[in-house]
Amino acid sequence: MTERLPDFEALAIFARIAELGSFSAAAKALGISRPTISKAVSRLEQATGTFVFNRTSRKLALTETGQRVLAHAIRLLGEGEAAEAELRRAVHHPHGLLRVTAPISFGLSHVAPLLPDFLMRFPDVELSITYTDEQLDLIADGFDVAIRIAAHPPSSLRGLRLCSIPLLLVASPDYLAKYGRPEHPRDLKQHHGFLYTGTRSGALLRMSCEGQTVQVDPPATRYSANNAESFLPSLLAGLGIGLFPEFMISAHLRDGALEKLLGDWHFQEKELSLLTPPGRSHPARVSAFLDLIGGTLRQRPWNHFC
Structure with missing residues (x-):
């Protein structure tokens, strides 16, 4: 046997009719037609096998059964209105x-x-x-x-895309003074660097310049970690070349503590x-x-x- 849900709409309409005292007043208050009101009450009475109203041309009154069920219907209507109000609040009021x-x-x-x-x-x-x-x-x-x-x-x-975040190859002036400046991506394997282990991408570096793309070995690694920011003290101390997201090093580029390398070559940008x-x-x-x-x-x- 298939379980049937209660006719919540009919019960709510019944409660509004009882409150306002007529089918017409309830129809006007709810913004629906008088026949729709009548059909809802008929559904409720047919489903339960009993009458909830005594109706004459001049008077509308609750039956004894209608009086007993009215409190439940009023509570159901109130809960429904509260649920809708909460949904509207969730949409319009941050909480x-x-x-x-x-x-x-x-x-x-x-x-x-x-x-x-x-x-x-x-x-x-x-x-x-x-x-x-x-x-x-x-x-x-x-x-x-x-x-x-x-x-x-x-x-x-x-997804709400905010902006691109370039990856920049950088080193400190002290490092460059000691080990020289790479002129081409293939020169990187002759330098010292850092290895970020928090990604699944391979160790090879892929760089592009004016339509040309190359894959080269990264600098030799003495220091690896799963958080790139942890490399910054060693990078600033002149212990290697590093590939960093722009947001992490922009302040150091502005104050001259770091210098951008291989400026004509670019890595694939990330998206924030x-x-x-x-x-x-x-x-x-x-x-x-x-x-x-x-x-x-x-x-x-x-x-x-x-």
Whole structure:
């Protein structure tokens, strides 16, 4: 036997008729036709095998059964109205728990400073951020937003592309004074460098210049780590050449602590994106985060020259 859901619409209409005292008044208040009102009551009476109203041409009164069920119908109508109000509030008023994941270095340096403003603007939002360089599963792990830096964001998620992030090959003036400046990508294998182990890509470096693309061996590695920011002290101390995202080294390029190498050659750029689970609309708390945080990051605040 197939289980049948209660006729919630008919019960809600019944409650509104009892409140207003007539079919016509209920039809006007609900914005539906008088025949629709009548059909709803008939459905309810046919489904239950009893009458809920005594109807004459001049008077409408509840039956004894109608009086007994009225309290349940009124409560059902109230719960339905409250549920709709909560849904509208979720769409238009930012509130509730917002779960975000972001890369460690970028998140701490360029996302965390923006959060006080977000939290002050939206006091009803509770924010939980997981800083990790792992590519977490938004849906399986229950995240609302992922801040990602990748060459190709996954097509299975909704993506808001913010800007490109170039990868730059750099070294300190002290290093270059001691070991010389590479003039071509093939010269890199004669230098010292660092190895970032937080990616699945191979060790070969792929670089392009005026339509020419080459793959070359990276500099010899003495220092490897799963977080590129940890290389910065050694890089600044003149211990090697490094390939870094622009946001991580732009300040050091501006103050002369680092110099860009092989300026005519380029690596494939990464894209900074805000990813959300697939769906037609975002809760208000997600839209607020995308608008405020995304709007600021789109301006690439780490690089005043771009």
